[in-house]
Amino acid sequence: MQNPELDDEIAAAVAALRRGEAIGLPTETVYGLAADAAQPDAVRRIFALKGRPADHPLIVHIAGADQIDAWACHVPDAARALAAAFWPGPLTLILARAATVADVVTGGQDSVGLRAPAHPLAQRLLRAFGGGVAAPSANRFGRISPTRAAHVRSEFGDAVPVVLDGGDCAVGIESTIVDLSGDTPRILRPGVISRAQVEAVIGPVAVGAAASSPRASGTLAAHYAPRTPLRLLPRAELVAALPATADALVLALDALPVGSEGLSLPADPAAYAHGLYAALRELDARGAAMLLVERPPAGEAWRAVHDRLGRAAAGAGVGVGVGEDAP
Known part of the structure; x- marks a missing residue:
């Protein structure tokens, strides 16, 4: 049986996204600050709310592997195999971007990060919305990621009026990031999906960024930081x-x-x-x-x-x- 109140919340969130607003979105990893990835001005609002440098790429959250080709080109077989194995779930794939992806989403790079979150509320929102949402963690730049809706509200207050409450995040830390945009698959950020699990699907992968690796979320020296030493x-x-x-x-x-x-x-x-x-x-x-x-x-x-x-x-x-x- 459908929940009319939840249906109303999803409808309000979709309407906010279409208006170019940012919303609080639960995922199984952490809560995201989400905006329509196809609206550059909406994505810029995320940067303004967070106080985030413009050259930092965002991850685009999509409902499933059937939407990869709307955001990426030259998709290798390894990417499709990993998506089949782990999506929806806490795995981000970095791929060559499609020509239609806005520079503000990718930080001006030729690659784009894609993830299909497993949280049921995120899935309902994404299916109802029908597109992709750019969504960094819903916290001020550099601070501790949020794992509850209350954390998002305390960070942003009325500046983010729509926050979908999906309860505590099941995983609690951010997704594993695998870069497949170059010749060698690389894990750029560790997460709960391990190197061994990735290698069981696509074979050997490197760990850590190379000189040619794209910039990716979670790879700066300082993140997730409390104000207290x-x-x-x-x-x-x-x-x-x-x-x-x-x-x-x-x-x-x-x-x-x-x-x-x-x-x-x-x-x-x-x-x-x-x-x-x-x-x-x-x-x-x-x-x-x-x-x-x-x-x-x-x-x-x-x-x-x-x-x-x-x-x-x-x-x-x-x-x-x-x-x-x-x-």
Whole structure:
């Protein structure tokens, strides 16, 4: 049975997109700040709202693989195989752009990032809208990505009047980005879809950007950053630092050290990723002098979490504008 209230919300969101407005859109990774990717002025509104540099490309969110050819050209078989395996889902493909894609979407590059999100509300919106939406994460440039509708509202208030509430994001960190625009497939940003999973579909892939790689979301040194300074430490060093660190809050694995204040997250990579940004936002809002974050275990399963925490530490405690991301 259809939900009339939800149908009304989707209709209002579609109408806002057609008017050139930006909306808050839930995905399984993080919430996006979405605008009609076919309207350059609407896309520019995203940049203005976020305070985002114009040369940063955006990811275009589409409903499914049947829309790839509207946005990309010279699509390799590897791209279609990955889309068949992982879409809808937390995987972004960078491909040669179609001639009709606006420069403002691609940051002036010859490539475009495409993703089909798995969140059911995002899917309903995209199918009802019928086009693609450009959607970086719905936060101010360089700050912590939002995983709840309330995070989007607190960031933008009345400037983004339509925010679809899809609950907490199931994944909690941004998509894996695979660049297929050059001769060698490359993972430019790690995510919950691992290198091994990608290679099981298309064979060997490189990791990290080459000199010829396009600019992509999530590849600046500083992203996901709290305003509070942040130190990332192994547990023993964190415990040793506590007596000398006045007014510090801790983000720990499994349990807080005795005598400390803060939050803990499960020592499981998927569960940790799911709760990471909400925990950082809560701790950042408490106004402490320092955040001490326990370094998670090494290993491939934790690669994406280490990536996010390292970039958060690099940008923490500095002014707005250090970096930004897309779902």
